[in-house]
Amino acid sequence: MNAIKLAGLALFSLIFVAATTQSVPAQTTSQQVPPQTNNPQSATPATNPQTTAQTTNPQTVAIVQPKVIALDGNLEADDLIRVEVKDLDKWAATPTNDPAKLVPFLNGLALLGNYPEEIHTSENHLHYHLRITSENKKVWTDLLGAPTGLRHPVTFSVGLQGQSPFDSVFHAKDKEVPLTVISPVYGIIALVLVLATLILLVWLARTTNLIREPGPKPAGGKLRPYNLGRTQMAFWFFLVYASYVAIWLITNALDTITASLLGLIGISAGTALSEAMIDSGKDSLKTGQLQDLTAEKQSLEQSIPELQSQISAVNAKATLAPEDVSNRDSLNKQIQDSRTRLGQVNQQIQELTPSASDDISSGFLRDVLSDASGYSFHRFQIFAWTLVLGVIFISSVYNELTMPEFSATLLGLMGISSGTYIGFKFPEEK
Numbered sequence: 369m370n371a372i373k374l375a376g377l378a379l380f381s382l383i384f385v386a387a388t389t390q391s392v393p394a395q396t397t398s399q400q401v402p403p404q405t406n407n408p409q410s411a412t413p414a415t416n417p418q419t420t421a422q423t424t425n426p427q428t429v430a431i432v433q434p435k436v437i438a439l440d441g442n443l444e445a446d447d448l449i450r451v452e453v454k455d456l457d458k459w460a461a462t463p464t465n466d467p468a469k470l471v472p473f474l475n476g477l478a479l480l481g482n483y484p485e486e487i488h489t490s491e492n493h494l495h496y497h498l499r500i501t502s503e504n505k506k507v508w509t510d511l512l513g514a515p516t517g518l519r520h521p522v523t524f525s526v527g528l529q530g531q532s533p534f535d536s537v538f539h540a541k542d543k544e545v546p547l548t549v550i551s552p553v554y555g556i557i558a559l560v561l562v563l564a565t566l567i568l569l570v571w572l573a574r575t576t577n578l579i580r581e582p583g584p585k586p587a588g589g590k591l592r593p594y595n596l597g598r599t600q601m602a603f604w605f606f607l608v609y610a611s612y613v614a615i616w617l618i619t620n621a622l623d624t625i626t627a628s629l630l631g632l633i634g635i636s637a638g639t640a641l642s643e644a645m646i647d648s649g650k651d652s653l654k655t656g657q658l659q660d661l662t663a664e665k666q667s668l669e670q671s672i673p674e675l676q677s678q679i680s681a682v683n684a685k686a687t688l689a690p691e692d693v694s695n696r697d698s699l700n701k702q703i704q705d706s707r708t709r710l711g712q713v714n715q716q717i718q719e720l721t722p723s724a725s726d727d728i729s730s731g732f733l734r735d736v737l738s739d740a741s742g743y744s745f746h747r748f749q750i751f752a753w754t755l756v757l758g759v760i761f762i763s764s765v766y767n768e769l770t771m772p773e774f775s776a777t778l779l780g781l782m783g784i785s786s787g788t789y790i791g792f793k794f795p796e797e798k
Contacts, residue, residue: 435536438452444551474507479508555617596737619769665717
């Protein structure tokens with residue numbers, strides 16, 4: 369029994385030794401050839417990112433920062449200037465930098481499309497012609513609009529469109545450049561011209577019939593009343609005249625009269641013309657009536673004495689026949705009718721003949737706002753709308769440097785006011 373156990377133990381030992389001997393080479397092979405897909409640390413040094421970066425990065429190039437250091441010329445619209453930019457040549461040496469795309473910057477605002485006229489990179493100079501174009505008109509309006517003097521200080525630099533401007537010595541508060549809004553020489557000439565026109569207009573308006581009712585001058589050195597239509601026309605004339613000169617002085621623009629402004633001037637001129645035609649028709653009718661009544665009065669005044677002489681002749685007879693009595697009664701009735709008609713004619717002539725006070729001015733406001741029946745709303749309406757549009761007009765010219773564009777609705781409203789005024793002129797007594 370013991371022998372059998374010993375034999376089994378020996379057999380088990382032999383099997384174990386054989387199995388152990390076969391597994392050792394397999395483990396050794398697994399350690400010598402590890403799979404590349406399961407071991408990330410087995411990457412070769414050639415794929416190391418740090419090593420790659422160290423071997424491929426080029427040498428860092430210093431970035432050139434140009435700076436505006438000088439400005440020659442008068443900073444004014446439609447004028448020439450020369451700008452000196454430090455390190456412009458080095459900046460332009462970079463292929464991606466194009467000095468032909470540099471534009472001026474005033475108060476940090478780019479004058480779009482205002483590229484250099486001449487470029488001298490070797491001398492670090494740029495030459496500009498400061499123009500007002502459709503691209504930069506809004507910027508020029510912001511710079512020149514609502515002026516408070518002939519000049520005002522601004523910062524100045526140059527740079528690429530859509531990017532920040534170059535550094536500049538003119539960015540400092542005490543180094544700002546004076547921007548000329550109006551040339552002093554032309555400004556003085558224009559001011560004298562406009563003031564002389566205004567003084568002449570006011571003098572003629574006060575001393576002549578320039579904007580007064582037409583007709584002969586009243587006796588005693590008096591003046592005729594002011595005419596609303598002519599006053600409105602003179603008002604728009606001077607506003608447009610002075611505004612045109614001011615816009616030309618600042619922007620050098622000549623084509624500044626808008627279509628809506630022509631319409632407004634046309635409404636004003638049409639109002640004055642219609643008023644003149646109505647008044648002329650009334651004057652012609654009144655003159656004709658006065659001539660007819662005057663002729664009738666003269667005829668009556670001549671016929672009454674003749675009738676009286678005939679009655680005297682009849683009464684001189686010693687004996688009056690029945691026919692004489694009948695004739696005398698008929699003559700007396702004719703005299704009575706003639707005297708009655710003469711009184712009516714005299715009254716009509718007096719009504720058609722304007723009194724001395726009607727042809728004399730009662731003051732500007734009373735003349736333009738009232739008629740024979742007193743103050744009239746239709747006159748006040750057109751007067752008020754004229755003042756409102758005048759204020760809008762002046763504000764647009766001062767702030768936007770342009771004549772305003774009135775809408776069709778606003779022009780229609782002005783036309784209705786003028787039409788109402790003209791309509792009431794027909795029955796209005798003159």
